[in-house]
Amino acid sequence: ATREAKLLGVQPMGPEACQLPKKISVHQRLRVDDILARVRQTLKIYNVVLVDHLRISDKHREGAITATHFRRQMDQLRVFKITEEEYAMLEKHYQVKVNHDWRFHYKKFCLDLQPTGPDIEEHLKKLPRDKTQTSPLAIKILAEDEMRGITTAMSRIAAVVRNKRLDFRSFFADFDRTAKTRHGTTPHNYTLHAGCVSRSQFQQGLAGMNLSYLVDTATLTSLFKRYDREGGFNTLVFIRDLEDLEEAQDRVSSPV
DSSP states (O other), X not given: OHHHHHHHTOOOOSTTTOOHHHHHHHHHHHHXXXXXXXXXXXXXXXXXXXXXXXXXXOTTOOSOBOHHHHHHHHXXXXXXXXXXXXXXXXXXXXXXXXTTEEEEOHHHHHHHHSOOSTTHHHHHHHXXXXXXXXXXXXXXXXXXXXXXXXXXXXXXXXXXXXXXXXOHXXXXXXXXXXXXXXXXXXXXXXXXXXXXXXXXXXXXXXXXXXXXXXXXXXXXXXXXXXXXXXXXXXXXXXHHHHHHHHHHHHHHHSOX
């Protein structure tokens, strides 16, 4: 029948002749890999061992939980940005049958994200990373003059923080919604990403530590541009860069 169809110039039909299901399957696998890359990087940044968190819902230690429990546990961490469509993809990819019911195979999911065993470091290096601007570590590239102003101001801040032994992380944890709420502190802004504060909160933080005089208006604007994450100020990356400067200053000042 296929030969006759070719002779007549008719497109053959049927699963063997159609390549669309295969293309859809490959596309879905690539999409799942992208989602895993984002989640994997987030876990590394916030130092979360996901299997320990998801295991809470696994009362019978079956290695699988319901899709509802999976979503609920992921949402409780408040560090992932996963859409409804992406959840559906993950649930389809990791579905497994347990006692005639379909469940989410969280153990395999976690092993794909955070593998264990021998040669773990080499294995992790080969896994894809999230390099998009939606990454929690994404920063903006600015002009040279703006970067010079930022580098100068941050070097001054790092020197003062070092000399006064200020704890930047603890101070901004009062504003960060992923940190533990302290008694009498500013209410958390749940519209911001984890690891971010509002621009006004960042200015409050500088003022609270008596560091505002080190940053002029133009440099402050540049800082807001460089560490912007959808309207919030990315303190997660700012503090990391500041600590790198502190370590560099320590190496210079310490005798060999």
